[in-house]
Amino acid sequence: MADKILEYLIFELDGLGESTYEVDDPIGDDFSVDVPQELVRDDLPFPDVPEVEVVRHYTRLSQLNFSVDTGFYPLGSCTMKYNPKIHEHVASDARFAMLHPYQPDEDVQGALAVMYHLSELLQEITGMDAISLHPAAGAHGELTGTFIARAYFRQKGETGRHIAIIPDSAHGTNPASAAMAGFDVIEVKSNEKGQVDMDALREIVDKYGDEIAIIMLTNPNTLGVFEENILEIAELIHGVGGLLYYDGANLNGILGMARPGDMGFDIVHLNLHKTFSAPHGGGGPGSGPIGVKEHLKDFLPVPTVVYDEESGMFRLNYDIPHSIGRMRMFHANFLVLLKAYMYIISLGGEGLRQVGRLAVLNANYLAAKVKKYFPIPYGELYKHEFVATGKVLKEQGVKTLDIAKRLIDFGVHPPTIYFPLIVSEALMIEPTETEVKYNLDMYAAALETIYKEAHENPDILHSAPNNAPIGRLDDVKAVKQLKVVYTEEE
Numbered sequence: 001m002a003d004k005i006l007e008y009l010i011f012e013l014d015g016l017g018e019s020t021y022e023v024d025d026p027i028g029d030d031f032s033v034d035v036p037q038e039l040v041r042d043d044l045p046f047p048d049v050p051e052v053e054v055v056r057h058y059t060r061l062s063q064l065n066f067s068v069d070t071g072f073y074p075l076g077s078c079t080m081k082y083n084p085k086i087h088e089h090v091a092s093d094a095r096f097a098m099l100h101p102y103q104p105d106e107d108v109q110g111a112l113a114v115m116y117h118l119s120e121l122l123q124e125i126t127g128m129d130a131i132s133l134h135p136a137a138g139a140h141g142e143l144t145g146t147f148i149a150r151a152y153f154r155q156k157g158e159t160g161r162h163i164a165i166i167p168d169s170a171h172g173t174n175p176a177s178a179a180m181a182g183f184d185v186i187e188v189k190s191n192e193k194g195q196v197d198m199d200a201l202r203e204i205v206d207k208y209g210d211e212i213a214i215i216m217l218t219n220p221n222t223l224g225v226f227e228e229n230i231l232e233i234a235e236l237i238h239g240v241g242g243l244l245y246y247d248g249a250n251l252n253g254i255l256g257m258a259r260p261g262d263m264g265f266d267i268v269h270l271n272l273h274k275t276f277s278a279p280h281g282g283g284g285p286g287s288g289p290i291g292v293k294e295h296l297k298d299f300l301p302v303p304t305v306v307y308d309e310e311s312g313m314f315r316l317n318y319d320i321p322h323s324i325g326r327m328r329m330f331h332a333n334f335l336v337l338l339k340a341y342m343y344i345i346s347l348g349g350e351g352l353r354q355v356g357r358l359a360v361l362n363a364n365y366l367a368a369k370v371k372k373y374f375p376i377p378y379g380e381l382y383k384h385e386f387v388a389t390g391k392v393l394k395e396q397g398v399k400t401l402d403i404a405k406r407l408i409d410f411g412v413h414p415p416t417i418y419f420p421l422i423v424s425e426a427l428m429i430e431p432t433e434t435e436v437k438y439n440l441d442m443y444a445a446a447l448e449t450i451y452k453e454a455h456e457n458p459d460i461l462h463s464a465p466n467n468a469p470i471g472r473l474d475d476v477k478a479v480k481q482l483k484v485v486y487t488e489e490e
């Protein structure tokens with residue numbers, strides 16, 4: 001019998017039940033399944049809990065999650081913006097939600113039209129020539145894009161190109177994707193402005209020349225800094241026959257102002273679940289479409305959606321001459337595409353530009369307040385995010401992890417920490433455009449309080465979170481020794 005009000009395990013509520021239902025033969029003879037006798041168990045320890053307690057238990061559990069809908073969530077690089085509820089409403093309509101990927105094209109013209117028009121919009125937004133909607137996430141887009149690069153060079157007979165150049169500020173998925181596509185990764189370092197060091201890049205290009213396959217860049221990069229030399233970088237890499245890959249996770253910072261296609265990128269991925277406002281976290285579902293320039297069109301995954309003038313119908317096209325094949329089952333995470341489509345058409349061009357402007361304004365407003373306490377080593381004008389350092393509290397014995405955990409006590413989500421790797425004790429803060437000034441002020445005030453606490457009472461930081469339902473976890477153990485089966489405590 002439970003002796004606490006708040007229990008996380010329904011099994012521990014066992015014994016509360018006096019009003020449980022007994023259901024006789026719920027399926028009925030006609031549908032009953034013959035379970036082999038040796039598999040039937042009568043010693044299953046199902047807890048005896050009344051219905052009302054079950055409802056309370058699961059409702060309570062659902063409220064323990066922090067989410068964009070419950071509070072400010074400035075997790076850097078993740079773009080945790082508000083997701084308009086109207087999109088959820090439309091996407092849950094059975095006429096979308098119950099579509100089956102094996103339905104004939106004639107049956108699903110509306111869905112194909114959404115995919116076709118979304119592709120056109122994404123082309124326009126990125127400045128690319130063709131789109132594949134297949135990839136299920138940003139990292140999956142990277143894999144698709146690097147596979148395309150590999151196929152392109154094979155087709156041209158340039159199989160000696162084995163190098164992928166990636167800055168030291170890059171997201172870990174970039175080198176991982178490049179390696180999975182069979183490339184050898186060479187790191188290029190950042191300069192004092194937090195941008196690609198041009199001398200270091202020139203050295204690599206001089207040394208490896210036609211061994212270079214691809215450079216993978218994020219722009220604005222993970223420091224929230226725009227790579228000013230992007231046109232020169234494009235010239236340099238194209239000059240030796242290489243390709244430029246754009247990690248679009250940070251597109252929010254330039255949305256409607258600048259396009260990767262115009263910067264010289266050949267392949268682009270977008271994270272629809274970041275920039276284009278689909279709920280994310282917890283591993284999906286996401287969507288990471290890629291865009292390519294004309295010369296890479298013939299390598300896209302199959303199928304794409306095309307419009308047939310003659311019949312006036314949309315159809316799936318499997319006829320792509322050098323296609324890398326399928327990157328997933330079926331066609332895409334369709335409902336995520338649908339939400340992104342609604343987001344784009346409801347905002348329109350000017351609305352998207354306003355998203356970009358406000359994302360930058362919010363980041364710079366918050367940065368100006370935060371850097372009074374926690375310096376920002378790279379950049380002056382930040383795009384959608386900035387990276388401060390918690391190093392200043394070293395003398396007080398306070399780590400960035402302590403700062404992050406203490407923020408939870410203020411009812412807000414911590415920033416991304418310890419990434420990018422080139423800032424020690426990194427606090428990567430991305431407020432997004434959907435936050436009001438009140439929240440930005442409140443976050444800055446919380447950080448100011450924490451800074452003062454570090455000098456006056458650092459213990460409160462070491463023990464944080466102090467008022468969350470669960471205290472500080474051993475993150476590594478929680479991942480490595482995940483317990484998903486209930487076992488009674490001895």
Ligand SMILES: *Cc1c(COP(=O)(O)O)cnc(C)c1O
Pocket residue numbers: 077078137138139140171173174218222247249250271286288
């Ligand atoms: C989020 C992110 C990725 C990976 O995207 P997923 O959709 O999480 O797979 C890659 N690069 C950067 C810079 C990111 O922020």
